[in-house]
Amino acid sequence: MTKVMEQKIGPQADSRLHIKYQGEGAGSTALAQMIKSGLRTPDVFISASPSADKMLMGASNHNLVNWYLALAQDQLVIAYNPKSPFAKQLEAAAKGTVPWYQVMEEPGFRFGRTDPLLDPKGESTIYMFELAQSYYHQPNLFKQILGSNENPKQVFPEESLLSQLTTGQVDAIVAYKHEAVEWGVPYITLPDAINLGNVNDKAAYAKATMTENGKVKHGAPILFTITIPTTSKDPKDAAAFVQYLVSGQGHDILMKDGFTSVPTKLGGNKADVPSGLQNLIQGTMN
Incomplete structure (x- = not known):
């Protein structure tokens, strides 16, 4: 924004x-x-x-x-660098011909996201991957791609995440749709069931959880205030x-x-x- x-x-x-x-x-x-x-x-x-x-x-x-x-409301997308070594696979994923998560599991794939403790987008990323595990019937998806909630190899400050993508430091990031649009980078649209962008799926989003300082937090539709x-x-x-x-x-x-x-x-x-x-x-x- x-x-x-x-x-x-x-x-x-x-x-x-x-x-x-x-x-x-x-x-x-x-x-x-x-x-x-x-x-x-x-x-x-x-x-x-x-x-x-x-x-x-x-x-x-x-x-x-x-x-x-x-x-305003927004949704999560997978934004990617069109010059990435994985660009062709990511483009295919954007067209729906290959699963996006399979591309991200490839050896050498560099992925970026924000800190779930400092940024709502980082927190929503945790929920999105939990929902994706169930939606795609891939029980190890979260661990294989994210590793942990605060994987230091993936977590970047919110204000520098997109620059990490556009300068080629990472192949793809979790972004808000508006970020991908305003930066003019290609992106993979995710199903409503996992993108946290549909208010009608509020109850389903709430099934995803994250624990912070002993408090259990629940997923929710993305809403800017x-x-x-x-x-x-x-x-x-x-x-x-x-x-x-x-x-x-x-x-x-x-x-x-x-x-x-x-x-x-x-x-x-x-x-x-x-x-x-x-x-x-x-x-x-x-």
Whole structure:
């Protein structure tokens, strides 16, 4: 999302809304941790999962976030380098003539993903491979390709993962569809049953689990959210920017970038949503 924000949405927001846009991209969980520790005080926080917003909610988290809105939906894909030694096999997998996981199991195949403890995409990757094991009836698929949740040979910072792919350091990565679209790299579309991109498969996704610090977490549809932290120094401009992304031209840019539109449902306390944004709310999240 960093590329579309920096190259398209940011400059247009500057000219249309007369605000000074300055963004920073990283894993949503890592960003939430920085906000929580006071290292960052953004006016607007966009997350790749409601779980990052929830890290900042409640008295124990100084009520840094009281509400969040659904911004857009996405899905996981396997993005690959067209110059990879495995490009022909990956292209065949994209056409459905060979299983994608068989290509990734080939000796010498280099695979990249993000840290499941710092980035929702990395966490979703864990769920996706668990679901794939069952879907393809391949009980060893997770171990053969990922090795472990935090395999150091595969895990890269979220902000550098795509550059690892485009510079040829890895053959393929797990990416959001919008990332593959905005970077112009080929990708393999995954079935709805495993790509975490269909809200109708919510119950099935929840069967995939990951344990973190003794807590069992469950898979869920990928949902990007947006909020204004209570520490915002310019809440008026922040509200204008949120409206621009949720219902204005910024929203149209996101859809062209590969995202999928969703109803603007609310998480958290409606009373804390700025009055100018109340009309955007289209129900509440479960």
